[in-house]
Amino acid sequence: MKFFRKYFLYLLELSTKKNLRNIIDFLDKKESCNFLDLGCNDGVVTLNFAKKIETKNIYGVEIVDNAIAIAESNGIKVFKADLNLKLPFEDSYFYFITANQVIEHLNNTDNFISEIHRILKPGGYAIISTENLASWHNIFSLLLGFQPFSITNYSNKGVIGNPFSLWKQNKYDDNTLSWQHQKIFSYFGLKDLFIKNGFSVIAIKTSGYYPLPGFFSDIDKIHGHWLTIKVQKL
Secondary structure (H helix, E strand, C coil): CCHHHHHHHHHHHHHHHHHHHHHHHHHCCCCEEEEEEEEECCCCHHHHHHHHCCEEEEEEECCHHHHHHHHHHHHEEEEECCCCCCCCCCCCEEEEEEEEECCCCCHHHHHHHHHHHHHHEEEEEEEEEEEEECCHHHHHHCCCCCCCCHHHCCECCCCCCCCCCCCCCCCCCCCCCCHHHCCCCCCHHHHHHHHHHCCCCCCEEEEECEEEEHHHHHHHHHHHHEEEEEECCC
């Protein structure tokens, strides 16, 4: 059991790094543009995204106070806001918007996407990354009667329904409740969601293909673990 846990943690680490590379690959150089990272946490990853864009106009939205303080100390203009609600920005203000592992934590996904559409400039891009409900390890969990790995944290009491879950949070408090998953999309579900909200889908990449090596996700994007979609406001 310990061996399998270490093996999957190793694959998870590799796929997480590749997921970040996928996001960065989707970003282009656009000096001096306004860039927004939704759910920016402490801002460390946000700065890596901004480096690829080559902009110093870096904005973030975060809800956890400690993370906001650190992100601000990293030079990011951070706004405290609930991503289920209207965002505190004017129309057509940003050229690039990123949201890594955020959409699955929200109740009002239609509002989230429509707000991204509102504050993006025409021709601007959003890059959204999230877990894939149709990844093979989630499918196999269902076949065995277990809760899919991506939704074992549906309860504020901790992990439910899957004894093999790698999620370590045993119980949520006010500082970690925002980490609880609310909705998980499949490859086609995520793509359709953005199309129906007025975006053009440019490309989709995936990473992670548990229990097999990650390069399989380049072959079969539909069943990779992390989905990363690049969309454009027309």
